[in-house]
Amino acid sequence: MDLPQGFHSQGENLVDRLVKSLYGLKQQSQHDHSLFTKHSKQGTVIILVYVDDMLIAGDSLEQILETKTALQNAFKMKDLGELKYFLGIEFARSSKGITMHKRKYALELTSEAGLAASKPANTPIDINVKLTSRQYDETIKDKVYIEEDPLTDQSGYHRLIRKLLYLTVTRPDISFAVQTLSQFLQDPKKSHMDVALRIMRYIKKQPGQGLLLSSKFRNEITEFCDADWASCPITRRFVTGFMIKFGDSLVSWKSKK
Template identity: 55%
Template sequence: MLITGSSLKLIQDTKEALQQAFKMKDLGELKYFLRMEFTRSNVGILMHQRKYALELIFEVGMTAAKPVGTPIDINVKLTSKVYDEHVKKEQVGEDDPLVDQTMCQRLIGKLLYIKRQSGQGLLLSSSSDGLVTTFCDADWASCVLTRKSVTGYMVKVGQSLVSWKTKKQTIVSKSSAEAEYRSLASTVLELVWLLGLLKEVGAEVQLPVHVYSDSKSTIQIAANPVYHE
């Protein structure tokens, strides 16, 4: 459990109340949480996943002794561990060799990238101007199996990236404008929640918040929703 707030006394009172009701241990300052590692310095907090990335690479057999030269071993392990989880959810025949090969190639590419960049992370700066900036986009009909679009957004407070997401939309969008509009709606929904959270912890935020979208049709719909079906 991660406990945070604007009052140290309130945090301590919360810990004591929880310890009276449950058997628990106070681990002190945040260092490792939900596969995320946190390293502190005067500049800010570096958030990374090096430990989890190395565990993932080791699990699929991509050790230093078998880097890139043994794609067959990697294919076998990926097919058995990951293929069922990703492909069967899309209700695709598990005996489809084309889908099998494509999925494995994509996953191998991602794992090779993780292997090379395991030490990369995000810096949460200790200084901020309180300006919230948001970028959102949609990849129309990008899923080759379902033709569903993908929503993507990122939210920055000052120069620090605090929220990001890439997720397949729940329904098939008939146009790129519809896909972009759904992406924009999801982004604003996240912003409403995030601004409430920042207010609770006492963070100063400049209003209004700037949301950037690259779809002209979506901007027109958002500006005048009355004359659009």
């Protein structure tokens, strides 16, 4: 890129810092370095890259086709057409909008856990359960804590929690339960594995549940937040959760201690 007319460099070994984006110049997102955008008078094109997979979107079909042609001239690539499957996420279109779900992933995970013939659960976790690194004996009046033996196969618990974490990308309804179980990766017990399997039985009830990106445009951001004071029985820290909606579409959420 050449310097604009009338601008003189202060030295040969210096570079110029771009403060504002220029039309036609691709920009790398500061929040996600695999996300690129290009703004022009004809429209905006957004490119998301993950290893050898690429997702192209924009508000101008002409600009999208032009971008595809430019990429095909520079790299060997295969055009798979309209988006239906990307990084384990399935996309379904309707008059209501675009639904993102992981039905195939959820069914495979349920089968892998050996719960294909199990009875589905109505909730991911019992609200009265307070998981700790120890469990108490309810037969004793003062609820004396007793030590639980660790799981024999701790690696199995680790794998299951990792896969459940990936499932939360389209299932915010299990975020709280999964973040709770993630706190016991270092020394999981049988009680923790029982709750993890309950989450799987809950997923089995509706494996295709996901997120709807509404086709109705409403330029409004709505936020919901809640906190449960000192609810963690181990550290007495509070657990907070939030969700952010753009129009009728859920775009961000989190559950965190």
